[in-house]
Structure formats: structure tokens, C-alpha cells
Amino acid sequence: MSMREITYRDALNEALHEEMARDPSVLVLGEEVALYEGAYKVTRGLLARFGERRVKDTPIAEEVIAGSAIGAAMGGLRPVAEMMTWNFAILAFDQIINHAAKIRYMFGGRVKLPLVIRGPQGGGKQLAAQHSQSVETWLAHCPGLKVVCPSSPADAKGLLVTAIRDDDPVMFLEHEILYNAKGNVPEGEIAVPFGQAAIVHQGSDVTIITYSLMTLKALKAAEELERDGIHAEVIDLRTLVPLDMEAVLASVRKTNRALVVQEGWPVCGMASEIAARIQEDAFDDLDAPVRRLTGKPVPMPYNRILEAQAVPQVPDIVAEVRRLAA
């Protein structure tokens, strides 16, 4: 399969174009997704190609966007709802938690809910407390939702394709900082399966478990550590629900040391869950405490310097790994 380098944004856009062309039941809805082609231009060209019936501009009402997408999915369509950011999707949490997550279960499996809600999250652009949050932990704690966090253009495309074809509600969390990131993406159809982590850097001394933007930071840290002779293995989880603990445990059994890195708040976060499972299932393999490196438990600061301090940075990861390796 031939490769070319494209951005994360274009990879997502390609997935939408291909899936809409492939399956007439796929539709896109959200604020400014049609005429304006999306606040981040992820839905570029969709209205011109597929028309107003399948590419819908909605009012600024997240609860309605999620609610009508849920109804469309129950009715047999495959809606892909865009939230301008996941920060605003918090307004739709009742629809997501009390309806999307529960409907298949409530109907004894007789109703499917092939719904994707996608949009950006995360900090790093000085957008402050209400536009920089990471929501994956809330979603992962709500049974009935699948949670996807791609870190590369190839995974962004391949996971979005899988999400759209999935019969369950998928919460697709893009990172705002990554839209312009470039990477190799295979030509033509690709589908990346859910529940399969990727080992993005091989190592034998310490396992770094992470996802989304933090994967890029962990990779930089691993390269730096390599120069000191410390070989970190970096695992990109790619999907948080389902979670590929086999890959995590296999690596920890090899390295005997684990660091979990996440951008969001610490308490009851994804990193807590992963650390809890490592100590449950690899207790005798551990040579050191399972460490977590997370965002600080504060609303995201606007100030540039404070914002940088509120989330893990490459030197923080390097320092943690050094401590663990020792």
C-alpha cells in the first residue's frame, strides 16, 4: 500500500469522505459543519459533495445535536455528530450518559446505536478553563460508550472509519493541537481495530503507557532517554474503551516498571485505572511503584507559563522515567 504524508485534519476528512461515499446511511451534523466546513475544517467538501440532507448545520445546542443524532441512529442511520469542542459537549452529557450509553442495554440489544460523536479536546492553545478540558475519563467511567483517542494521522483515519462502522456509540476525541500534525497515511481504505494498542517505541527498561497528544511527548522523551542508554517502551493505547491491557501487561512483564501519562486531571483518571489494573494483574512483576504523570488538578490556566506547567511536558516525562529506571 503506498503512503503519503497528510495532516491529522485531512486524515479525518478523508475518512468522512470515504465512509459517506461508501454508505448512504452515514450523515454528518453539527455547528457550522456544512457551509463553513467545520470550525477546524474537518468536514471540508462534504456539503458540496453529499448535499444538505446528509451534511447538516445545526443550531448552537449541543444537547439537541446529540439527541437528534441518537434518534437518527435508532432510526437506522449512522450519524457522525461534531461537537465544536468536547468542552461544549458537556452540555450534552445527559443525552450521552443517560441515553446514548444505555439504549442498547435498555432494549435488550434489539436496538443498535451506531453513533459517532467527534470533536477536539485538550489544552495547549491558551484557551483557558472552559475550552481546554480533557473529557475522556468521564466517558470511560460511563459504561456503554466506546472511547477513542487517536494520536497520529493514520490512526485518526483508521479509527474514525472503524468508529463509523461500529454499531455502538463511539466517543471520538481528537486533540486540538494535533490537527496540523503530519504523518504517513496509507492510500485507500484503512480500518484500525478498536482495543489494540500500538507499541510506538520499543524498549526494555521502562514502559510508558499513554494516548493522544501525550504519545508525541512520550516519544520525544524516549528518544532523549535513548541517548542516556535508557530504553523506554512507549505504548499508545489508541482506544481507552475497549482497553488493550494485554499489550500493557506484556510490556510491564518485560520492563517491570510502568509510567502512565495523561493530560487530564489526576483523580480517578484513566491513568488511575491503568495503574490499578497493572498492580492487580502484574503485582509480582513490578520492581518499582507504578507512577502516574498527569495534568494538575486545577481548572486550566489561561496564562501561557501556568498552562504549560499544568500539563505534563517532555522534561517531566524524562525525569519520571529516569527516577523509575533507577
Next chain:
Amino acid sequence: MAIQTLLGALNEALHSEMERDDRVVVLGEDVGKVGGVFRVTEGLQAKFGEERVIDTPLAENGIIGAAIGMALYGLRPVPEIQFVDFIYPAFDQIVSELAKFRYRSGGQYPAPVVVRTPYGGGIKGGHYHSQSPEAFFVHTAGLQVVIPSTPADAKGLLTSAIRGEDPVIFLEPKRLYRTLKGEVPDGEHLVPIGQARVVREGNDLTLIGYGAMMQECLDAAERAVKEGIDVELIDLRTLMPFDWKAIQASVVKTGRIVIVHEAPRTCGFGAEIAALVAERAILHLEAPVRRVAGFDTPFPYTLEKLYMPDAPRVLDAIRETAAF
């Protein structure tokens, strides 16, 4: 001391605090005329009037939004969300506004709002009347999360919550409202936020619980002690801030931990305890921290008893952890 139900103790705390401080106001669906769907606010409107005990429309976002505005203006609102399962329409107000005001205003606007709400299963309420979403709020920076398990703590913690300067999510174990009675100190009674209670001292294993699960933990601990496992039982009482010192002291002594909650397992409070202990006290551990939790499914109607941890399930975990 008087013997009271958990519900009666909460009602008493509200009466005393409203009497003591005229900035305290209560608002919510049916809290006034009816006295609340569970009657926690009974008698308040008759005593304090419609200006301070306000029946609201069925609009959770409006209830919390109004409460935030009142708090910024200098009042001390205690909104009630009828069941915590209905709190999600207000999730944006809680996490994007309430939790952030003090920080965003550089400390100029504390938001002393106490959101009271019944949580948990055991009343055959199905999945819209049985949820335990404490982890959502514990995860959110800027909120305190309190869950009493006894009538005395219900009174003492609610009083502390109302007098505090920060927003509190106050989760009430509804299946214990009328079924649990206990001694409650007369007059003013304050239980500090952030202090766990060692319910029973022991040397072999630490059992950690909170809220309605304390009843199952007490039962399981009693059975384990009969089998020769000397269980130390801790009631966390507040999840944020949580009492790490109490947990640490116990881990150092016993080396074995079982944590119990009825909320789903993934990213629940048990995950945090397990992660913290694995991070800070792993050298004291003789066995992995064991979680006994609800399952990662919506809360079931017919399988309620299977879903929620009960004493036999807790006892199994105690036995396995003790024998590890």
C-alpha cells in the same frame, strides 16, 4: 444524643443551619410544599417561607445555575437534585461554572453551593434512579465530594458543607434514608471534611468503603473477624478531599487493602485508591489492592442484587486478599 434516621439527621441539619444563618436558602424540585420527594426538606418552607425555600421548575441546569448566581451574590444556597441520575443536565453548570468560579476570579468569588442529592441502588429504581456517579465529581478539579454513611455523619458533614467556602457535591445514600437509625449528637454537630473514620481497628487487612456500602462492609468485616481475619474498617466519609493519611497509616500496618464501591469499576474511586497505594506505598503491600465494585454496565433493574457489591462478595475479596 437522640436516635434518628439518616433522613431525620439531614433534616435537622438544614433546620439548624437555616435558623443560624439567614443566607442559607434551599431550592429544588418539590422541596417546598411537598418537603422533597424523600421528605429531607420537610417543614422548611412552613418555617422559613417561600423566599428561602423555593420550589423550582423541572430544570436541573436552571436549579444549579440559579444557585451559583445566588452564591456569587453572597447567599449560601443548598440546591437539591431529586435523584443524582438527573444531575447531568446540570453537568455543564457544575463542571464548567461552579467548580471554576473561585479559581477563575482569582479568589474573589468563592461559590459556596452545596448540591444535595440522593444516590445509589437498592430501591429497585432501575438505571435512572440508582446511579453512583461520585467519580465524575471527584475527577473534576474544584469540587468537594461528601458521602455520609451514618445519621451522625449526615448531620455533621452537611453542617460543615453548608459552612464551607467551596462547592460541595453532597451524595446521600438513599437506601439508608429511613432504614438506618443511629445516635446523633444534639445541638451543633460538625464533622470536618477530609477526615476518614476508623470504624473498627484491625491488623490483618484494611477494608475501605463509604456511603451505603458501609453496611455491607460492616457485615463482611464481622464475618471475616469470626474467621480469624482481623479487619480494619475505614469509612472515607469525604472523597474529595480524601484522607490519605488515614489510608496510609492503615496500609503500613496491614499491607492488604480491599476497597468497595457500587459505582462502575473503570475509573471509579477504587482505581484512585489502588493507584495511589501502588504509587506511594507499594513496598508495604503484601497483596494487590483489590477492588469490589459495580460492573461496567448500566445499572440493571432486575439484576440489581447481583450488580451491587454485597457482604458475601466483599468477604470473598477479603479472604482472597488475606490469603495472597
